[in-house]
Amino acid sequence: MAVVAQAQPNIALIKYWGKRDHSLNLPAVSSLSITLQSLWTRMSIDFNDELTEDTLQVNDRGAPAMLARVSHCLDLVAGADRRRASVVSHSNFPIGAGLASSASAFAALVVAADEEVGGIRNRLELARLAGAASGSAARSLYGGFAELIAGEEQIDVRTVCEASDWPLEVIVAITADGPKPLGSGDAMIRSESTSPFYSSWLERQDDDLKVARAALLSRDFAQLAAVAEHNCLKMHSVMWSSRPPVVYWNSATLSCMETIRALQAEGRAVFFTIDAGPQVKAVCLPGDADAVAVALQQTAGVIDTMRSALGAGARLVDPA
DSSP: OOEEEEEOOEEEEEOOOSEEETTTTEESSOEEEEEBSSOOEEEEEEEOTTOSSOEEEETTEEOHHHHHHHHHHHHHHHOTTSOOEEEEEEESSOSSSSSOHHHHHHHHHHHHHHHHTTOOOOHHHHHHHHHHHSGGGGGGGSOSEEEEEEOSSOEEEEEEEOGGGSOOEEEEEEOOOSOOSSOHHHHHHHHHHHOTTHHHHHHHHHHHHHHHHHHHHHTOHHHHHHHHHHHHHHHHHHHHTSSSOOOOOOHHHHHHHHHHHHHHHTTOOEEEEOOSSSOEEEEEOGGGHHHHHHHHHTSTTOOEEEEEEBOOOOEEEOOO
16 A cells, blocks of 8 residues: 655745765855745655556656656665655645646655655655755655754754744745746856856855844744745845846746836835745735735736745655
């Protein structure tokens, strides 16, 4: 019988961009993220003696381009001599579009695969395996506010604050529904090798983390907003200054940022963050979430909006 796990995407407030070690997929900088509740990926795995090779379906379609990464991740969890697996993935949000779909997918994958081989690993061990497949996936093992600490040889991840301790809300503005033109991994390599700002990005990351951590622990929304927006814009400055430049934004991305600036001028507690894609995430206090959702839905170029509270980390779920 298949084992099913669910994980939510996480949105980095203090970003991860660049790798310390590409062979081990170790991030170059530490990061701080929030795990969403309403967006999810469910991974079903069935190890089967009758299969001669792994199979993968994503949202009811074959996904041969992703199969090698999935198979490698299964090898890390279950061993290279494992039985072949039938893997079925479903997400309720656009994938490959800058919404951390790979993070939720690989977080769910390692939880389900580990259960298939006896459930022998703790959460941190699973996070390290997920991170080896997708750098940000390690954070989706944890709920609420998670900090990933980039070490020389391996990562550490911890929950800084539970979702219930500071129940922020996130409005996601979908400004494009297709896959992004350049994957994050290739874009990072380009930035590392060509951006004149990359070394400064590495040097200043710890400062941003300290400010964000302090804001989180003191529930200082204004301070968190300021450092999160600053860190986001620095990351995209590294991308834009790469050769050739990596520009994921579109006109609707900029329009959403203008909408959020207008909301801030009205006194709304909201700030933006944007990952490696064109989608805008508006983080806000619950009392302002309705107004933020309406304003973003009415912004020119926005295809749709999705609203989410903060949620739990990756976990097993009952098969549908």
